[in-house]
Amino acid sequence: MPTIRFRLNGSDTAIDADSDQTLLAVLRGRLGLTGSHFGCGANECGACYVMVDGRALASCDMPLWSVAGKEVTTVEGLGTPEHPHPLQRAFIAEQAMQCGYCVPGILISAAALLQRKPSPTEAEVREALDRNLCRCGSQNRMVRAVLRAASEMAAP
Ligand code: FES
Ligand code: FES
The missing domain is CATH 3.10.20.30 (Beta-grasp domain)
Structure with a gap:
């Protein structure tokens, strides 16, 4: 092996x-x-x-x-309960989940986006999350959460 x-x-x-x-x-x-x-x-x-x-x-x-x-x-x-990633804080603040099953994968897509594009437009966030399915209908809240995290990470 x-x-x-x-x-x-x-x-x-x-x-x-x-x-x-x-x-x-x-x-x-x-x-x-x-x-x-x-x-x-x-x-x-x-x-x-x-x-x-x-x-x-x-x-x-x-x-x-x-x-x-x-x-x-x-x-x-990405983060821990004691030191969550800004995306994790933003998903909680925006209540951007229901069952949560899709969320780990969505956080990963969002984190990869923010690494290559720290201040994405809403359209770029939607495109980055396009391949991640959410059957609970939380997508709009997730987009808001990613934009919120991007603003927080850009703040001095
Ligand atoms: S379980 Fe891997 S893409 Fe669906
Ligand atoms: S929050 Fe349930 S599938 Fe996305």
Whole structure:
């Protein structure tokens, strides 16, 4: 079984795994990081998104070997209950969720957007979240939350 080494939420990580295991299965089943959710399993819903070298990507169909040497960030790496990410604070302030199942993936898409575009327009936020499905209808609140976080992060 090969050993795959990568950076995970800022720490060096090494794990032995079958080459056909997905990153999502390893995160949830082996590493106890259950924030990334399984939705469609087919790169169509965004519930499992993680950031890989700054890009929000589906982990449900991503073989573990493909992240060797890369920087992976899951929702657990964005912030903590004691020190939440501005996006996490803004989602709470805007009450931008109902069941919450889609939210980890949406936070990852939003965080990737704010890394490459710190002051996005509303249209750019909508485009960045376009691949993330939310069945509860919280999308408008989520867009407001991302814009709120961007303003907070831009404040001196
Ligand atoms: S579970 Fe990965 S995109 Fe839906
Ligand atoms: S808050 Fe329920 S699916 Fe988005």
